[in-house]
Amino acid sequence: MTFSTRITVRGYEIDMLGHVNNTVYFQYGEHARWECLRAAGVSPDDLMKQETAPVVLETTIRYHRELRLGDEVEVTCAFEYGEGKTFAYRQELRRADGKLAAEMTGVAGIMDLRARRLLDDPRARWRELASDPGPLGL
Template identity: 30%
Template sequence: MVRETVLRVRYSEIDAQGHVNNANYLSYFEVGRVEWLRDAGHSYREMEERGYGFVVVEALVRYRRAAYFDDELKIRTEISDLSRASVQFAYEVLREDGLVATGHTRHAYVDLASGKPIRMPKELDLLGSG
């Protein structure tokens, strides 16, 4: 399942050169991931209430072109790899004139009380969702 989320670049997200600061792309990825999960019938809040969550174990961003204040960006998010112990989301950040950035984040499932890795909880069922 591919989920598209639209957002507009805020002034606070640009740097001294006038384009989106590179670190903000990880926040954009997070917006896409949260909305992907919501569309799949899950939420971070529900996962936390059940005692488990995701921790980022890997993040990669490839910058293709600059984005600027007030640009409307589309974040495409999908699962690119899934195992019993982790999930990887892939992202594309697009503007109407083309690709701005691509990347991925890999997340381990963890028990929030102990911080220890766990297998994907049955009720999460990302295989059935994606």
């Protein structure tokens, strides 16, 4: 299952060239991932009570088209699981006309904040935390 959320480009996100600053794409991706967690019933408060947090280990962005002030952007989020302590995420940012503006891929994990180490089996951890694991690809 692929989760998606909409974002409207705001004036303070524009650079001197008139399009969205490259660092804002990271923020859009982060926002969509937190919205995906929220849709699954995972809250930051629940994570903090367990002294855990999702952490990004790597993110790559490929830009295709510029985003400009007022554009409506659909940002998708899909998690992919394998073996081990990490999981992958794939995201697309599409303009309202359906054209791909950017693609993001990354690797993340769930950290034990006391031990400062990644937890084993993030898939099992999300299942424990989520009231609706569907948005998390489970």
